[in-house]
Amino acid sequence: MTVDGPWRRAAAGAGLVDGAGEIRPTIFTEMSALATRTGAINLGQGFPDEDGPAEVLAEAVAAIRRGVNQYPPGLGFPDLRLAISEHQNRFYGLTPDPDREVLVTAGATEALAATLLALVSPGDEILTFEPFYDAYGGLIGLAGGEHRTVKLRAPAFQPDHDELRAAVSDRTRVILVNNPHNPTGAVFDLATLELIVDLATKHNAIIVTDEVYEHLTFGVRHIPIATLPGAAERTVTISSGGKTFNTTGWKIGWLTARPDLVSAITTVKQFLTYVNGAPFQPATAVGLRLPDSYFSGIAAGLEAKRDILRTGLDAAGFRTSTPDGTYFIVADAAALGATDSADFCRRLPELAGVVAVPLTAFCSDPKDPEYASLVRFAFCKRDEVLHEAAARLSAITPIS
Numbered sequence: 001m002t003v004d005g006p007w008r009r010a011a012a013g014a015g016l017v018d019g020a021g022e023i024r025p026t027i028f029t030e031m032s033a034l035a036t037r038t039g040a041i042n043l044g045q046g047f048p049d050e051d052g053p054a055e056v057l058a059e060a061v062a063a064i065r066r067g068v069n070q071y072p073p074g075l076g077f078p079d080l081r082l083a084i085s086e087h088q089n090r091f092y093g094l095t096p097d098p099d100r101e102v103l104v105t106a107g108a109t110e111a112l113a114a115t116l117l118a119l120v121s122p123g124d125e126i127l128t129f130e131p132f133y134d135a136y137g138g139l140i141g142l143a144g145g146e147h148r149t150v151k152l153r154a155p156a157f158q159p160d161h162d163e164l165r166a167a168v169s170d171r172t173r174v175i176l177v178n179n180p181h182n183p184t185g186a187v188f189d190l191a192t193l194e195l196i197v198d199l200a201t202k203h204n205a206i207i208v209t210d211e212v213y214e215h216l217t218f219g220v221r222h223i224p225i226a227t228l229p230g231a232a233e234r235t236v237t238i239s240s241g242g243k244t245f246n247t248t249g250w251k252i253g254w255l256t257a258r259p260d261l262v263s264a265i266t267t268v269k270q271f272l273t274y275v276n277g278a279p280f281q282p283a284t285a286v287g288l289r290l291p292d293s294y295f296s297g298i299a300a301g302l303e304a305k306r307d308i309l310r311t312g313l314d315a316a317g318f319r320t321s322t323p324d325g326t327y328f329i330v331a332d333a334a335a336l337g338a339t340d341s342a343d344f345c346r347r348l349p350e351l352a353g354v355v356a357v358p359l360t361a362f363c364s365d366p367k368d369p370e371y372a373s374l375v376r377f378a379f380c381k382r383d384e385v386l387h388e389a390a391a392r393l394s395a396i397t398p399i400s
Contacts, residue, residue, distance in 0.1 A: 006142050013141025014134055015366060026134065027361040031345060040349035041381075041389045043309075044357040046182070046327060048380040052246035053294065056287040060250075063279035072278045074270060076104025076254070083285035084254050091295075092224050094232070096256040103262050105269060106276040107251035108212045108240040109135050114269040115208055115236050115255065116143040116174065124173035129159055131362030131371065133182050133210070145173070149364060154332065154374060155321045157186035161195055168199040174206050175199070177225060180213040183362050183376045184330055185323020187220050197231045206261075207235040212253075215244050215295045217325040218303040226256070233258055236265070241284040243327075244298070250280040302327055302379070305386055309379040312390020316352070317398065318375075327380035330359060334373035337399030341375050342366065344399070348375075352396045354389050 016026060028045055035042035051057060075081060081098040088094040096102050105111040112135065120126060122144030128136050130149035140147045150159050150167050168175065175196055179188045200207050207225055214222045226235040240253035255265065310329060313320050318331035338344035341358030349355055359374035360366045379386060 006144075009141035009144065010138040011141070013147060014138035015361075015364065016138075027342065027345075027357055028134075031355050031357050034346065034349055035355040038349040038353075038355075040353045040355045041385060041392070042355045043377045043379070043381065043389055044345075044355045046378045046380060047248050048246040048327075049382055049385065050246055053287065053290065055290070056245050056247070056283050059286040060279050060283035063282045068279045068282060070278060072104075072275050072281055074266065074275060075099075075102070076275075077278075077281045077285070080104055080252075080254075080281045080285040080288075083288040084256065087288045088224075088237075088256060092227050094224070094226055094256070097259070100259040101256055101262055103255050103266055103269065104281060105253040105255060106273040107242065108210060108238050108253040109139075110251075110269065110272055111238040111240075111253045111255045111265075112136070112176075112208070112210065113139050113142070114265045114272055115238070116140060116145065118264045118268040119206055119208075119236075119261075120145045120173055125169070125171045126174045126176055127167055127172055128176045129178065129181065130364060131183050131359055133178055134362060136176060136178075137364065146171075147364070148172070151370065152181070152184055152186060153370065154330065155319075157181065157184035157321065157330075158189065159192060161192070164192075164195060165199065168203055168205065170203050172199075172203050172205045174208050176208045176210070178210040179225075180211075180217055180222065180325030182213065182326050183328050183357075183359060185321065185326045185328050187217055187222065187324040190223060193223055193225050193228060197225060197228050200234055201230055205234070207231065209235060209237050211237060211239045212243050213326040214239055216299055216302055216327060218299060218306070218323070220324045222325070236261055241287055244295075245284070245287040247280070247284075247287075250277055250284070252277050252280050252284045305379045305381070305383065308383060308386040309377060309390055312386075312393040313377070315390070315394035316396045318393075327378055329377050329379060331356075331375050331377060332373050333375050335398070336396065338373040338375075341371065341373055344373070345375060347399070351399075353392045 031044040081102040085098040120143040126145040236257040242248035359371045
């Protein structure tokens with residue numbers, strides 16, 4: 001008996017169906033297994049190797065010990081929702097109602113899933129920027145939407161405004177904006193954000209923003225789209241604590257939006273996880289209330305890590321971009337003989353003892369020639385790990 005269903009649409013949307021119609025594993029699964037098998041330094045997957053702030057971790061332990069181990073309320077604990085609202089006001093001047101306009105989710109990915117499943121009908125168009133975080137394609141497929149993209153081209157990875165205008169129409173239901181952007185590290189400029197709002201208003205589209213790297217920017221200011229004139233009423237803003245507090249395994253995310261949108265998304269969310277992470281919710285509230293020095297400090301520390309890795313990549317002959325945010329750097333391996341970034345990444349452990357992922361893993365066409373020699377490295381690792389990776393990379397021998 002052949003098993004089929006929406007999961008196959010999701011796999012196809014994520015680019016996991018081969019020419020024979022078979023499901024294949026993600027490149028991240030493949031590369032992480034390669035790192036384990038070869039002992040290479042894994043700079044492919046984007047997770048930190050250092051714990052977050054001690055007071056945040058301590059609150060999680062304390063919450064467990066005082067019995068915060070059962071189902072939290074469906075919207076999330078009131079104090080975390082209040083902390084999220086306070087955070088939005090403190091950093092951006094936004095004032096979401098913690099009781100009607102804030103929803104706690106199982107990470108940003110569940111927030112995205114619940115939002116798309118709630119708002120998208122089969123045949124609706126969803127616009128993303130390409131390369132795109134791989135979950136987007138799968139979730140759009142699961143919702144039955146039609147995925148449209150606007151390319152971000154090296155080295156700046158900013159969208160062409162004429163191409164963006166041409167991509168949005170009255171069929172566009174959602175414009176999905178990942179800013180700061182994974183995998184490129186780009187931070188979109190104000191003119192681009194204003195154009196997105198103008199197009200969404202003109203075509204009556206919903207803007208969904210993935211802002212999980214909001215505090216990880218380097219010398220540029222993160223501007224939430226919801227702060228722009230006319231945007232708040234049509235924007236679902238999504239973020240999480242995983243990247244900000246080095247707690248990616250806790251899966252505490254959230255979204256803010258107008259009440260009717262939150263209600264619709266909550267209806268779907270209750271049939272996904274229902275609730276999650278009871279003891280981690282008060283801990284995340286503690287994190288959101290840390291002093292400003294913490295938030296500026298994590299960005300400065302990460303910028304220094306970026307520069308350690310970039311030095312090694314430049315010495316190796318890569319042509320590197322300069323990411324303004326996230327913890328990823330894109331490097332062009334063309335000068336090293338790379339013509340197929342996936343093949344190059346499979347050989348990189350042998351060449352340098354380091355694992356990365358091809359940028360084509362984030363593209364609708366895994367053979368897209370525009371990205372054929374581009375590779376993504378993660379620099380959210382301990383300094384000593386990055387120094388060792390930089391030393392290994394600087395000694396790389398070009399492919400003959």
